[in-house]
Amino acid sequence: MTVVGTPAPASAGPAETLEPRAMTVPFPFSPSLLAERVAVVTGGATGIGLAIACALTEAGASVVITSRSAERLTAAEMEVARRTGRPVWSLPCDVREEDDVARLRDFVSARCGAAAIVVNNAAANFRMPAEKMTGRAMRAVLDTDLLGTYQVTRAFFDDLRSTGHGSVLSIGIAAVERGFPGYSHAGAAKAAIASLTASWASEWGPHGIRANCIAPGPVPTKGVWENMLGQPPSSAADAGAQAFAQYAQAVPLRRLGTPQDVAAAVVFLSSDLAGWITGVTLTVDGGLNLTLGP
Numbered sequence: 001m002t003v004v005g006t007p008a009p010a011s012a013g014p015a016e017t018l019e020p021r022a023m024t025v026p027f028p029f030s031p032s033l034l035a036e037r038v039a040v041v042t043g044g045a046t047g048i049g050l051a052i053a054c055a056l057t058e059a060g061a062s063v064v065i066t067s068r069s070a071e072r073l074t075a076a077e078m079e080v081a082r083r084t085g086r087p088v089w090s091l092p093c094d095v096r097e098e099d100d101v102a103r104l105r106d107f108v109s110a111r112c113g114a115a116a117i118v119v120n121n122a123a124a125n126f127r128m129p130a131e132k133m134t135g136r137a138m139r140a141v142l143d144t145d146l147l148g149t150y151q152v153t154r155a156f157f158d159d160l161r162s163t164g165h166g167s168v169l170s171i172g173i174a175a176v177e178r179g180f181p182g183y184s185h186a187g188a189a190k191a192a193i194a195s196l197t198a199s200w201a202s203e204w205g206p207h208g209i210r211a212n213c214i215a216p217g218p219v220p221t222k223g224v225w226e227n228m229l230g231q232p233p234s235s236a237a238d239a240g241a242q243a244f245a246q247y248a249q250a251v252p253l254r255r256l257g258t259p260q261d262v263a264a265a266v267v268f269l270s271s272d273l274a275g276w277i278t279g280v281t282l283t284v285d286g287g288l289n290l291t292l293g294p
């Protein structure tokens, strides 16, 4: 059984070993909480998406993960099985490509049945000053984060409705209404995702589909290190690691987030425990947004 905040395995790379740990508590949900439910997690082979796939699996769901890399997906299948003792299924899919997304829907349906839970976690990012932002750069991120989220969710609409308890969860970013300096493309995409979520919640509530957004604060995954900060640090003495350690002191709860912090919120919001919660953006950031002023 995995736990929330499970320490990284001995084989983990430097980025994982430097990840700050949550308080270690037993997996808090019943293993039958999501029994008979089928879940799809985009970007589910790494970082936060992998933790979400593990947590949904542990809560009893049948989970399909997807990303562009077949290699990473195969490794993730093994990792989920190792951590949970249960299988997941995977299919490469670029969320920007409509044909890929249609294949994904057919694959999920054939292997597991109608999806009741869709987690839009796939995203792309790179630092670029706003005045240098080309149309191609803007589109690369909007297509992945925003169009991908819309496209995947819409493809599964009939499935979500047919289950009678559909749940869409999209991963945003905490305090996005303040902008995202250096990443204006990702900030715009994530802000739009919060609006999409509210529209879906209103339009699809009568169909029994809930739609919510989770907005994490900083979670030092390998993806963040590689795409936003350069190479992962080689040791805790590395300047990047030191900067993160300092950043953690600004957080009221005095630590950065872990993928498991976000995954626990996903399991709760996906389940009937949250059966009357829809259209919300839940911030998961240790209180960091409270320090940013009015």
Ligand SMILES: CCC/C=C/C(=O)SCCNC(=O)CCNC(=O)[C@H](O)C(C)(C)COP(=O)([O-])OP(=O)([O-])OC[C@H]1O[C@@H](n2cnc3c(N)ncnc32)[C@H](O)[C@@H]1OP(=O)([O-])[O-]
Binding pocket: 123, 124, 125, 126, 127, 128, 134, 136, 137, 138, 140, 141, 144, 173, 186, 217, 218, 219, 223, 224, 227
């Ligand atoms: C607090 C933290 C919050 C959030 C965290 C995360 O999201 S973590 C998630 C982190 N995970 C990830 O990010 C996942 C991995 N990321 C990726 O796969 C890529 O970043 C991608 C999907 C954006 C590439 O999309 P693609 O194959 O369509 O790209 P392309 O090659 O066709 O280029 C299109 C245009 O984009 C530009 N441009 C592109 N890349 C860079 C760059 N590195 N550098 C600079 N610029 C870049 C470039 O201008 C190019 O136009 P040009 O100059 O040719 O006219």
Ligand SMILES: NC(=O)C1=CN([C@@H]2O[C@H](COP(=O)(O)OP(=O)(O)OC[C@H]3O[C@@H](n4cnc5c(N)ncnc54)[C@H](OP(=O)(O)O)[C@@H]3O)[C@@H](O)[C@H]2O)C=CC1
Binding pocket: 042, 043, 044, 045, 046, 047, 048, 049, 066, 067, 068, 069, 072, 093, 094, 095, 096, 120, 121, 122, 123, 124, 144, 148, 171, 172, 173, 174, 215, 216, 217, 218, 219, 220, 221, 222, 223, 224
């Ligand atoms: N870590 C953090 O501090 C924060 C993260 N977030 C959000 O959390 C989510 C997960 O981030 P994190 O785990 O840190 O980073 P990762 O880089 O580990 O996760 C991003 C995932 O998206 C997948 N992906 C990227 N582009 C595509 C695409 N076109 N089609 C399908 N899959 C794609 C990647 O897989 P592949 O390359 O194989 O396609 C990767 O698995 C993202 O939505 C991110 O914006 C939000 C706030 C803070």
